[in-house]
Amino acid sequence: MTTIRIGQLEVSLDHREVRHDGRKVPVGSRAFDILALLIAADGDLVSKEEIMRGVWPTTVVEKNNLQVHISALRRAFGDERERIATVPGRGYRLILQADAGPVFDAASEPPAASANVSFGSDPARPARQPLPARVPELIGRQDALDGAKGALRAHRTVTLVGTGGIGKTRLAVEVAHAVQQDFADGVVFVPLAAVYDAQSALDALAFAMGSRLSASRTALAQIAAEWREREALVVLDNCEQVLEIVAAMAEALTGAGSRMRVLATSREALRVRDEIVYQLPPLSVPTANDPGADVLRTAAVRFFLARAQADGAQFPLDETSLLLTGEVCRRLDGIPLALELAASRAAVLGIGLLAEHLDDRFRILTGGRRTALPRHQTLKATLDWSYRLLSRDEQKLLRWLGTFVNGFTLDAACAMAARAGLSRMEALDAVSGLVSRSLLTTDFEGSSYRYRLLETTRAYALQQLDDNGERTPAAGAHATLFLELLETAQKRWAERPVVEWLTEFTRELGNVRTALDWTLGERSDHATGIALAAVTVPYLYDLSLVDECCSRARAALRIMPKQEPDDAGVDVETRLRLVSALAAALVYAEGPLAETREAWTLVLNDAVRAGHADYASRARWGVWNWHQYGGRARDALMLARRFGDLARSSGHPTLSVLADRVEGIALHYTGDQCRARELLERMIAAYEAKPLSRWHTTGFRVDHGIVARATLARVLWVQGQRSEAYDLAARCFDSAVEYDHEIVTCYVLVEALVPIALLNHDRAAARHGIDVLHELSTRFGFTIWSACCACYEAWLMTLMETGAAAVERLAASIAALRATGFLAQLSPLLGQLAVAMTNESRGDDALDAIEQALRHADDNGERWYYAELCRIKGGVLRALGRHDEAQRWLAASLECEQRNGAERTAARNASNPRTPLRVVSVQSRA
Numbered sequence: 023m024t025t026i027r028i029g030q031l032e033v034s035l036d037h038r039e040v041r042h043d044g045r046k047v048p049v050g051s052r053a054f055d056i057l058a059l060l061i062a063a064d065g066d067l068v069s070k071e072e073i074m075r076g077v078w079p080t081t082v083v084e085k086n087n088l089q090v091h092i093s094a095l096r097r098a099f100g101d102e103r104e105r106i107a108t109v110p111g112r113g114y115r116l117i118l119q120a121d122a123g124p125v126f127d128a129a130s131e132p133p134a135a136s137a138n139v140s141f142g143s144d145p146a147r148p149a150r151q152p153l154p155a156r157v158p159e160l161i162g163r164q165d166a167l168d169g170a171k172g173a174l175r176a177h178r179t180v181t182l183v184g185t186g187g188i189g190k191t192r193l194a195v196e197v198a199h200a201v202q203q204d205f206a207d208g209v210v211f212v213p214l215a216a217v218y219d220a221q222s223a224l225d226a227l228a229f230a231m232g233s234r235l236s237a238s239r240t241a242l243a244q245i246a247a248e249w250r251e252r253e254a255l256v257v258l259d260n261c262e263q264v265l266e267i268v269a270a271m272a273e274a275l276t277g278a279g280s281r282m283r284v285l286a287t288s289r290e291a292l293r294v295r296d297e298i299v300y301q302l303p304p305l306s307v308p309t310a311n312d313p314g315a316d317v318l319r320t321a322a323v324r325f326f327l328a329r330a331q332a333d334g335a336q337f338p339l340d341e342t343s344l345l346l347t348g349e350v351c352r353r354l355d356g357i358p359l360a361l362e363l364a365a366s367r368a369a370v371l372g373i374g375l376l377a378e379h380l381d382d383r384f385r386i387l388t389g390g391r392r393t394a395l396p397r398h399q400t401l402k403a404t405l406d407w408s409y410r411l412l413s414r415d416e417q418k419l420l421r422w423l424g425t426f427v428n429g430f431t432l433d434a435a436c437a438m439a440a441r442a443g444l445s446r447m448e449a450l451d452a453v454s455g456l457v458s459r460s461l462l463t464t465d466f467e468g469s470s471y472r473y474r475l476l477e478t479t480r481a482y483a484l485q486q487l488d489d490n491g492e493r494t495p496a497a498g499a500h501a502t503l504f505l506e507l508l509e510t511a512q513k514r515w516a517e518r519p520v521v522e523w524l525t526e527f528t529r530e531l532g533n534v535r536t537a538l539d540w541t542l543g544e545r546s547d548h549a550t551g552i553a554l555a556a557v558t559v560p561y562l563y564d565l566s567l568v569d570e571c572c573s574r575a576r577a578a579l580r581i582m583p584k585q586e587p588d589d590a591g592v593d594v595e596t597r598l599r600l601v602s603a604l605a606a607a608l609v610y611a612e613g614p615l616a617e618t619r620e621a622w623t624l625v626l627n628d629a630v631r632a633g634h635a636d637y638a639s640r641a642r643w644g645v646w647n648w649h650q651y652g653g654r655a656r657d658a659l660m661l662a663r664r665f666g667d668l669a670r671s672s673g674h675p676t677l678s679v680l681a682d683r684v685e686g687i688a689l690h691y692t693g694d695q696c697r698a699r700e701l702l703e704r705m706i707a708a709y710e711a712k713p714l715s716r717w718h719t720t721g722f723r724v725d726h727g728i729v730a731r732a733t734l735a736r737v738l739w740v741q742g743q744r745s746e747a748y749d750l751a752a753r754c755f756d757s758a759v760e761y762d763h764e765i766v767t768c769y770v771l772v773e774a775l776v777p778i779a780l781l782n783h784d785r786a787a788a789r790h791g792i793d794v795l796h797e798l799s800t801r802f803g804f805t806i807w808s809a810c811c812a813c814y815e816a817w818l819m820t821l822m823e824t825g826a827a828a829v830e831r832l833a834a835s836i837a838a839l840r841a842t843g844f845l846a847q848l849s850p851l852l853g854q855l856a857v858a859m860t861n862e863s864r865g866d867d868a869l870d871a872i873e874q875a876l877r878h879a880d881d882n883g884e885r886w887y888y889a890e891l892c893r894i895k896g897g898v899l900r901a902l903g904r905h906d907e908a909q910r911w912l913a914a915s916l917e918c919e920q921r922n923g924a925e926r927t928a929a930r931n932a933s934n935p936r937t938p939l940r941v942v943s944v945q946s947r948a
């Protein structure tokens with residue numbers, strides 16, 4: 023048996039179990055697979071891509087799915103959660119032994135004096151150009167330093183390429199110092215930043231190499247011939263404005279028989295023989311969600327802090343300051359020049375004020391080192407230099423590409439270029455030019471490239487767009503482009519798996535948001551904005567972005583022309599999409615309040631009038647769900663049966679199966695557990711025998727098998743199968759996490775896993791479920807579930823401690839939940855409040871709480887928890903000394919429990935038994 027001890031945890035790889043001090047810790051199967059990968063790496067980094075390939079080999083999943091499992095593993099480690107260390111932008115590693123402190127990249131070599139190499143004894147030879155002094159500390163560039171040194175050993179010419187201010191010269195100087203001992207004749211440094219043509223470039227070369235020859239094409243050949251027998255490294259720095267002559271220099275110096283090497287820095291490659299191009303990336307930046315300790319480990323933040331401290335900055339390194347520093351470094355793309363300019367401003371303004379004014383970066387980021395090149399003393403000057411080197415087509419395309427956010431495809435770039443008046447061939451040439459000049463970055467995705475402007479370059483492009491009076495046509499073209507893209511996807515919705523569509527949409531979400539902001543604004547193309555919102559909001563709902571779904575739908579509906587009852591045409595479809603997505607999201611974002619029902623009623627009326635059967639069915643579903651979530655069990659059952667009748671009469675196979683789930687839920691809440699179980703098990707069997715096609719509209723992404731099992735777990739609990747109920751609920755949770763839809767995951771937690779764990783007094787299981795529910799409901803703005811989570815948290819408090827604080831917290835949480843209108847879980851919450859008050863000798867208050875619960879149950883026809891409420895009332899009355907009344911309520915509780923048990927027994931012994939409880943296609947828990 024393979025058992026590994028990591029701190030306080032024991033991990034059995036054979037049994038796929040995790041134990042903490044001998045107690046089994048619930049860890050999902052995917053989380054255990056990730057843990058096994060980290061263990062196998064033996065402390066080394068495991069990239070996010072390796073984890074994705076290993077744990078989801080055949081499935082496309084989002085990265086937030088991975089984060090959920092990492093969070094679960096960290097919770098399993100408890101106080102040792104830091105053993106799973108995040109390596110920002112790369113992956114994770116498992117710390118097998120306790121570290122003494124934070125881990126940083128290896129430091130660069132210690133400082134050395136500036137090299138001023140002279141060689142030969144010819145007193146008539148002019149002095150050579152000295153190699154600049156190395157920087158005190160090269161932060162975050164150890165890999166690049168090692169890579170460049172290795173490349174010089176294998177190739178005659180190495181070109182360090184990157185955008186302006188990325189640190190090419192600084193790295194080249196460090197490389198030159200590091201390798202100068204490998205060259206018998208030393209290093210020659212040729213600064214080309216101030217040259218402007220071939221003549222001045224040759225002058226600079228001749229001067230740097232100590233030549234007395236006049237600078238000419240003939241002189242270049244003579245210099246090369248003179249140095250052919252020497253063994254030296256020539257550094258050609260800042261080549262981009264004189265690429266042609268520099269390429270000739272490099273080829274002449276490294277020609278046949280030469281022992282010379284050339285190290286060049288440029289914004290694009292020299293394109294000479296035996297050249298290797300080393301693309302210098304920005305410094306690593308923290309993600310938006312990184313904690314302070316991880317922020318401090320990123321290279322960009324360490325660079326920024328070092329420069330700020332050198333300039334006398336004294337802002338504290340508390341959590342808030344670190345997060346602001348991380349935001350500044352992230353928004354400046356990790357570009358060292360921008361970070362250096364920002365650090366000098368932070369020393370004067372403070373980090374808070376700097377972050378607040380960073381949108382005006384071209385005005386605030388000035389005042390670089392006085393010894394720096396003029397174009398490096400302000401951020402705008404650096405980009406002006408790059409912009410002037412572009413052709414007219416490249417300049418125009420760069421401006422129009424500034425409308426894109428978070429990247430774009432080559433087809434999108436060409437489509438935008440066409441709207442800017444460029445042909446496809448001109449667009450392809452311009453894209454190639456921008457890439458070669460390091461103004462466009464490329465990321466390989468699948469079988470093609472995706473392009474992106476760094477945020478600082480994008481801000482510059484937008485400024486140029488405004489300066490040239492092109493903002494309105496460019497923004498309109500951008501919005502139209504994404505409207506066409508999403509309309510095409512909508513027409514082909516049923517052709518591909520949902521996850522593929524959502525992955526593509528997520529990739530373009532920044533662009534879609536920008537387009538919506540523009541088109542739904544006061545002075546823009548509202549027709550495009552309304553159409554774009556209509557195809558966008560269902561995607562937002564499918565991604566669980568309920569707040570944004572509501573706000574975008576409302577914005578479009580506000581400016582949409584008023585529709586007469588008899589109007590037909592495309593506006594009906596547009597309105598149906600907007601209002602149905604709004605209604606679906608509202609119930610989670612704000613609660614089952616009046617606006618939600620009004621929206622569903624509007625959808626139903628319009629759909630019936632226009633003959634849209636799918637939207638009519640969805641609206642009936644929504645109205646039923648509104649009553650179910652609102653705790654109106656009797657009304658919900660009536661609507662569920664009506665939904666089922668219409669579904670079966672329509673002959674729609676998908677709706678007929680889903681009708682069993684709808685009615686099964688309603689029957690469970692009204693107390694008919696026998697029939698509820700029959701319908702739910704029948705629905706699950708049909709669902710698994712032949713997976714149902716989704717309704718062919720976006721915005722309805724639910725795995726009905728998972729949520730049906732969640733309700734079935736509740737039925738089992740009521741029928742007395744307490745451990746089986748929790749086991750099924752836990753399996754549903756694992757399946758929901760794997761399915762990767764936050765609405766489904768939270769539904770399982772709220773409806774099944776957490777309440778069953780609390781009712782079973784399983785504190786550890788409840789704690790884990792509440793933690794996940796809190797994280798997801800807070801992050802995605804699920805108001806009803808966030809309020810319910812607070813109630814569950816307070817309930818757990820009453821199980822773990824005594825005193826008035828826990829009781830008052832539960833009472834306050836229930837009051838807040840009532841305000842959302844989400845009352846489906848009110849009965850057990852009021853019941854637990856009565857229990858907690860009784861334990862605190864507050865019998866009269868407890869009696870009032872249990873009376874509220876019973877009154878709610880009677881008024882709404884809710885009976886699933888009735889036996890427990892009777893039992894609790896009996897306990898309250900007994901504590902008050904009213905023993906006769908207490909006995910009657912306890913007897914009523916027993917009778918109700920026996921009735922549930924009798925129904926279960928009768929069902930099992932029937933001549934035509936139901937399908938027994940099965941849990942199929944669900945991941946087993948570790």
